[in-house]
Amino acid sequence: MATRAEKDACDLLDADHKAVKKMFKEYDELTNSRGRTVGQKKMDLARQICHELTVHAQIEEEIFYPALRAVFKDTDLLAEAEVEHQTAKDLIAQIEGMGEADEMFDAKVKVLGEYIDHHVKEERNEMFPKARSARKLDLVAMRDELMARKEELMGRWPKAIHPHGGTIPPCSPLLATYSWQEVRHHAWRSATAVLAVMLGVALAFSVHLINASALEEFSSAARSAGGQPDLELRAAQGAMDEALYGRVAGDLRVATASPILELQTLALTREGKRSSVRVLGVDALVVATVAPQLMPVPGDGVDRLSVLSPDAVFLNPAAQRLLPAGRLNLQTGLAMRELRVAGTTTAGGGPMLVMDIAAAQDLFGRGGQLSRIDVRLKPGVSHAAWLRELQLPANVQAAEPGDAGERVSELSRAYRVNLTVLALVALFTGAFLVFSVLALSVARRAQQFALLGVLGLTAKQRLQLVLAESAVLGVIGSAAGIALGTALAAAALSLLGVISAAATSPACSPSCNGARWPRPVTARSASRRPWPAAGCPRAAPRACRWRRRSRAWAPRCRVAGATCSDGARCSRPSCWR
Numbered sequence: 001m002a003t004r005a006e007k008d009a010c011d012l013l014d015a016d017h018k019a020v021k022k023m024f025k026e027y028d029e030l031t032n033s034r035g036r037t038v039g040q041k042k043m044d045l046a047r048q049i050c051h052e053l054t055v056h057a058q059i060e061e062e063i064f065y066p067a068l069r070a071v072f073k074d075t076d077l078l079a080e081a082e083v084e085h086q087t088a089k090d091l092i093a094q095i096e097g098m099g100e101a102d103e104m105f106d107a108k109v110k111v112l113g114e115y116i117d118h119h120v121k122e123e124r125n126e127m128f129p130k131a132r133s134a135r136k137l138d139l140v141a142m143r144d145e146l147m148a149r150k151e152e153l154m155g156r157w158p159k160a161i162h163p164h165g166g167t168i169p170p171c172s173p174l175l176a177t178y179s180w181q182e183v184r185h186h187a188w189r190s191a192t193a194v195l196a197v198m199l200g201v202a203l204a205f206s207v208h209l210i211n212a213s214a215l216e217e218f219s220s221a222a223r224s225a226g227g228q229p230d231l232e233l234r235a236a237q238g239a240m241d242e243a244l245y246g247r248v249a250g251d252l253r254v255a256t257a258s259p260i261l262e263l264q265t266l267a268l269t270r271e272g273k274r275s276s277v278r279v280l281g282v283d284a285l286v287v288a289t290v291a292p293q294l295m296p297v298p299g300d301g302v303d304r305l306s307v308l309s310p311d312a313v314f315l316n317p318a319a320q321r322l323l324p325a326g327r328l329n330l331q332t333g334l335a336m337r338e339l340r341v342a343g344t345t346t347a348g349g350g351p352m353l354v355m356d357i358a359a360a361q362d363l364f365g366r367g368g369q370l371s372r373i374d375v376r377l378k379p380g381v382s383h384a385a386w387l388r389e390l391q392l393p394a395n396v397q398a399a400e401p402g403d404a405g406e407r408v409s410e411l412s413r414a415y416r417v418n419l420t421v422l423a424l425v426a427l428f429t430g431a432f433l434v435f436s437v438l439a440l441s442v443a444r445r446a447q448q449f450a451l452l453g454v455l456g457l458t459a460k461q462r463l464q465l466v467l468a469e470s471a472v473l474g475v476i477g478s479a480a481g482i483a484l485g486t487a488l489a490a491a492a493l494s495l496l497g498v499i500s501a502a503a504t505s506p507a508c509s510p511s512c513n514g515a516r517w518p519r520p521v522t523a524r525s526a527s528r529r530p531w532p533a534a535g536c537p538r539a540a541p542r543a544c545r546w547r548r549r550s551r552a553w554a555p556r557c558r559v560a561g562a563t564c565s566d567g568a569r570c571s572r573p574s575c576w577r
Contacts, residue, residue: 008139009064009146010128016056017120023049024113031106046109050092053116054450055153057085059146067142068127071134077127084119088112093450097459189437190473196433197477198484204423205485206492211420213493229258229290229374231383236395239369244396248373251390253381258290259283261360262371266331267353269322277319277351279330281360284308290374296354298343310359312342319351320344332363438470 023045030042065078072078091112098105131137183190233240233248242259249257261281266274280294284307288295296307296314306312313330315323329336330353345354361367377386387398442449449462 007143008132009142010131010139012143012146013056013060013064014120014124014128016052017116017124020049020052020056020116021120023052024109024116027109027113042106046095046105049109049112050096050450053088053112054092055150057088058153059149061085063142063146063149067137068131068134071136072130077122077130081119081123081127084115084122088115088119089446089450091115093446096450186441189441193433193437193470193473194477194480196429196437197431197474198481200423200427200429200431201478201481202484202488203426204420205482206488207420207423209485209489210492213489229256230377231375231387231398231400232372233375233392233396233398234372235370236397238395239366239371240373240393240396242368242370244393245370245373247390248375251386253378253386254375255378256286256289256374256376258286258374259357259370260287260372260374261357261366261369263360263364263366265364267323267351268329268336270324274331275322275351277323277330277353278349279313279353279355279360279364281355281357283357290376293347294345294354296343296345299341302342306342308356309340309342310356310362311340312355312359313339314343314345314354315341316345316347316349316352316354318349319353322351330363333365337363438466442466 027042027045027049030038030045061082065082069075069078091108095105095108095112098108131139233244239261245257245259248254259282263279263281265277265279267277269275282291282294282296284296296312298304298306307314313328323341325341327338327340329338331337339355345352347354355363361369377383383400392398
């Protein structure tokens with residue numbers, strides 16, 4: 001081994017040449033020997049030769065050759081030397097990857113020795129004399145620099161260069177030294193892998209959150225707004241005709257029928273921002289028997305009849321936290337209408353506003369329309385038989401409330417599957433990019449892995465090192481992807497809520513100017529005046545009612561016992577029942 005007794009850098013490098021030459025001679029002697037331990041000794045010696053040559057080539061390429069290139073006019077000799085180094089490194093990598101039983105092992109070691117002899121002769125006879133004759137080179141100072149760098153490389157894993165002197169260092173020190181240096185010098189590779197993993201995980205995680213949130217919201221809405229009726233009559237698309245409610249409510253086998261109008265719109269929050277809210281129009285006289293959580297509860301000091309007021313709304317807990325307490329602005333069509341907060345409801349789920357169904361129909365221009373009818377049949381009535389005799393319209397479907405969650409899951413299954421597959425494709429793409437980046441990195445570091453091999457790292461341990469590197473990149477990318485996915489899911493849910501509210505908020509209905517002004521089919525509407533929808537240019541005509549006896553729309557009775565427009569005598573506060 002070279003020591004500080006050498007006069008200059010050339011002497012130090014030539015001492016390495018002589019030491020390696022001696023090792024090759026020892027290997028030739030072992031090749032001609034026989035014994036049980038000869039094979040292991042040859043493997044150990046070959047590893048030491050490869051290690052010495054790798055370190056020698058590295059210090060020459062890092063320090064000696066660049067210094068010569070700065071002073072030599074003709075650099076062809078240096079270019080040839082670097083090409084010879086590369087060829088030697090390829091042979092070292094091949095030898096390092098072989099086992100003792102490989103037939104070509106001895107031949108490759110012999111070829112490497114002959115190649116090194118040729119290289120040494122060129123350096124000793126041509127390169128070193130030119131270096132000593134260069135006046136601008138301080139070979140003595142360079143000797144110290146070469147020695148320091150060599151000691152650093154030789155001492156990085158001191159136990160590994162002596163196979164019988166200790167164990168191979170674990171992956172953790174290698175990650176902190178070897179792998180970290182690779183990341184520092186080629187940050188873009190690691191950044192690409194981390195970015196690919198982050199995007200794949202973010203998309204997959206955000207889709208998962210969106211699906212879970214959507215199903216939970218649907219389930220919560222079904223629980224809070226669905227109550228416990230025996231059957232739900234719901235339009236397959238859009239809204240159903242209010243005339244169906246007259247038939248259902250007038251059926252003698254029906255104990256209770258509760259009409260509900262569901263809408264999605266925007267409201268101004270306490271901070272003045274627009275937020276998506278659900279609006280439910282209910283009949284306060286019957287909703288308590290079917291869905292008690294939707295029953296409006298007037299606040300302190302508020303008239304109990306405010307549940308019938310056309311400008312009163314009742315907020316559930318989520319809406320109370322979001323919206324102003326006194327008066328709030330609700331979007332109806334293209335305008336904002338100011339409504340009075342008259343009390344609360346106990347309905348769960350997202351922000352929800354409960355109001356009188358007649359007010360909701362008039363406010364949003366949904367006259368004569370219902371979203372669903374909750375039906376509770378009298379004891380002993382068969383659901384199937386009652387539905388057969390009712391003969392529902394083609395666009396109305398009947399279902400039991402317990403099927404709501406399953407129905408929503410079935411309807412959204414294709415949507416969820418598509419999003420999940422898209423997320424998995426993105427995740428697999430990210431994994432492929434990580435594999436490609438690591439494969440390129442391993443290919444470019446073949447000589448460095450060869451050095452690890454001669455230091456005593458087995459093929460299995462080097463594989464573990466690569467897997468550890470990929471695991472670190474995956475953990476970093478996954479953590480960033482989870483954070484990004486959470487943010488994307490929150491943004492997507494917020495955006496979809498705003499879009500849904502804007503899409504479902506109707507403009508002024510043409511029924512404002514029609515001959516009829518549909519009113520909700522409820523008994524307590526007899527004591528109220530119709531309230532025109534927002535933005536309507538003219539006052540609405542008198543509200544009409546479905547009369548069960550005449551099967552036609554007729555003006556409702558103002559007072560019990562009054563005479564209807566067709567001459568019929570009312571025995572109840574409305575003509576339809």
